Amino acid sequence: xxxxxxxxxxxxxxxxxxxxxxxxxxxxxxxxxxxxxxxxxxxxxxxxxxxxxxxxxxxxxxxxxxxxxxxxxxxxxxxxxxxxxxxxxxxxxxxxxxxxxxxxxxxxxxxxxxxxxxxxxxxxxxxxxxxxxxxxxxxxxxxxxxxxxxxxxxxxxxxxxxxxxxxxxxxxxxxxxxxxxxxxxxxxxxxxxxxxxxxxxxxxxxxxxxxxxxxxxxxxxxxxxxxxxxxxxxxxxxxxxxxxxxxxxxxxxxxxxxxxxxxxxxxxxxxxxxxxxxxxxxxxxxxxxxxxxxxxxxxxxxxxxxxxxxxxxxxxxxxxxxxxxxxxxxxxxxxxxxxxxxxxxxxxxxxxxxxxxxxxxxxxxxxxxxxxxxxxxxxxxxxxxxxxxxxxxxx
Numbered sequence: 001x002x003x004x005x006x007x008x009x010x011x012x013x014x015x016x017x018x019x020x021x022x023x024x025x026x027x028x029x030x031x032x033x034x035x036x037x038x039x040x041x042x043x044x045x046x047x048x049x050x051x052x053x054x055x056x057x058x059x060x061x062x063x064x065x066x067x068x069x070x071x072x073x074x075x076x077x078x079x080x081x082x083x084x085x086x087x088x089x090x091x092x093x094x095x096x097x098x099x100x101x102x103x104x105x106x107x108x109x110x111x112x113x114x115x116x117x118x119x120x121x122x123x124x125x126x127x128x129x130x131x132x133x134x135x136x137x138x139x140x141x142x143x144x145x146x147x148x149x150x151x152x153x154x155x156x157x158x159x160x161x162x163x164x165x166x167x168x169x170x171x172x173x174x175x176x177x178x179x180x181x182x183x184x185x186x187x188x189x190x191x192x193x194x195x196x197x198x199x200x201x202x203x204x205x206x207x208x209x210x211x212x213x214x215x216x217x218x219x220x221x222x223x224x225x226x227x228x229x230x231x232x233x234x235x236x237x238x239x240x241x242x243x244x245x246x247x248x249x250x251x252x253x254x255x256x257x258x259x260x261x262x263x264x265x266x267x268x269x270x271x272x273x274x275x276x277x278x279x280x281x282x283x284x285x286x287x288x289x290x291x292x293x294x295x296x297x298x299x300x301x302x303x304x305x306x307x308x309x310x311x312x313x314x315x316x317x318x319x320x321x322x323x324x325x326x327x328x329x330x331x332x333x334x335x336x337x338x339x340x341x342x343x344x345x346x347x348x349x350x351x352x353x354x355x356x357x358x359x360x361x362x363x364x365x366x367x368x369x370x371x372x373x374x375x376x377x378x379x380x381x382x383x384x385x386x387x388x389x390x391x392x393x394x395x
Contacts, residue, residue: 086115132211165351
């Protein structure tokens with residue numbers, strides 16, 4: 001299901017038109033810095049805010065609206081006319097995002113402003129942006145389709161390298177100290193670079209027609225997130241964002257070494273909100289956050305640790321945006337589509353599964369999820385709500 005995390009008035013309201021969500025976020029506060037110590041003041045009785053009333057929307061969408069001054073309330077169109085996308089990485093689970101993007105591209109009234117991504121989410125972001133810049137919606141749709149279909153048919157180790165499909169903990173995939181020291185790499189990066197260049201025209205990412213991009217990699221030196229924007233994105237940047245550290249050596253860019261972008265932000269969300277001109281942001285979350293089973297085998301423990309780690313930074317960024325939202329970005333509407341709400345048992349599946357049936361299931365489920373997100377609040381929503389959320393039989 002999709003969840004609207006923040007749903008507040010449009011910037012077209014009289015109180016919100018002066019500044020965009022980005023300018024409010026930037027001018028009001030630095031949400032990562034410690035809050036200043038309050039000045040001494042006489043104690044006063046606590047004032048309780050007005051209660052928040054949850055409203056059930058079609059397709060099991062939960063909307064939470066912050067308390068508002070009555071004259072600030074105004075309607076926002078649905079579906080949104082302009083949206084920014086945050087695409088999470090998660091190996092082959094990112095085929096779910098492929099389905100979401102494919103359905104969004106069929107809505108000709110929706111303009112895509114900015115796209116952020118890490119790991120496999122970065123690859124989807126690059127394919128989408130490149131296609132839009134070169135040939136519009138149909139070109140973007142064809143580019144995504146061609147990449148994922150080839151991934152299914154190749155079903156190779158190289159395919160997993162292209163989408164960052166190996167576990168960060170990866171205790172079962174290690175090649176000794178020589179790999180980690182950078183003295184020996186058993187997997188030549190050139191074929192990977194060539195495979196990416198076959199689907200992505202990195203030069204076109206600099207065109208004015210291309211959506212803004214924020215591609216994340218993790219700087220090894222200090223563990224900080226590095227964001228690469230359109231003018232700086234190359235095949236090396238794409239490789240760095242998907243680089244599993246226990247499988248091949250770090251990717252060096254301008255003298256700096258990088259690993260998979262999922263460690264520092266999966267996907268980058270706060271910087272996306274700060275840099276976006278759109279007041280609607282859609283987060284596509286592919287890595288499961290919930291699991292009803294307590295793992296006991298090494299492989300299951302490793303998988304669950306990966307899922308927790310992949311969502312930890314994302315949850316912190318969502319909390320930071322909610323904390324700053326009332327003053328910094330009152331017109332922001334942040335929605336989330338989560339793959340685990342549309343694919344049964346996803347937490348028990350492997351993000352290295354290259355089975356054609358599984359990838360096609362993720363793709364179909366992504367289309368269904370986007371359909372429900374687009375259809376919330378419409379006359380057909382009741383019919384959509386009745387649709388079963390089940391995983392189709394694997395081919």
